[in-house]
Amino acid sequence: MNLTWKEFERVEMRTGTIIAVSDFPEARKPAYQLTIDFGSEIGIRKSSAQITKRYEKQALIGKQIIAVVNFPKKQIGKFMSECLVLGSVDEPQDIVLLTSDIRVANGLRVG
Numbered sequence: 001m002n003l004t005w006k007e008f009e010r011v012e013m014r015t016g017t018i019i020a021v022s023d024f025p026e027a028r029k030p031a032y033q034l035t036i037d038f039g040s041e042i043g044i045r046k047s048s049a050q051i052t053k054r055y056e057k058q059a060l061i062g063k064q065i066i067a068v069v070n071f072p073k074k075q076i077g078k079f080m081s082e083c084l085v086l087g088s089v090d091e092p093q094d095i096v097l098l099t100s101d102i103r104v105a106n107g108l109r110v111g
Contacts, residue, residue: 007013013110014038014085015100016045024048026077029093032057033079039107042069045082052065053094066098066110 020035023030030052036045047067068084075081087095 009111010070011068013066014069014106015041015064015104015108015110016042016067016069016083016106017042017062017064018060019062020062022055023057024077024079026079032043032060034060034085035064036067036068036083036085038067038069038083039105042107044067046080047083047085048076048079048081049085049087049095050085050095051085051097054096063084063097063102064100064106 007088013093016036016038018034019037022033024031027048029050031048031050032052034047034049036044036047066086071084073080073082086098088098089095
């Protein structure tokens with residue numbers, strides 16, 4: 001089913017920079033807990049991401065990513081995910097983060 005343009009405009013995809021990464025041993029599938037800076041308007045948000053196959057924690061620090069920031073928060077074990085980090089899903093569930101090839105301001109809307 002196709003989305004209308006009005007429906008698409010409601011999805012807030014924003015640029016953000018990963019400022020902290022930690023292991024998430026309680027997750028059912030291997031994942032990291034990410035802390036992401038979305039600029040002064042949105043602020044700092046946390047997310048869980050199953051990206052451990054492709055990314056080392058240290059390599060993620062400073063990486064600018066794209067995330068949906070207007071979904072409801074989601075409880076994952078003891079962790080509250082506050083945004084959805086976007087990525088392309090390869091087989092078998094190997095995720096490649098969506099990024100910007102040119103650094104832009106945190107919090108810019110993608111559309």
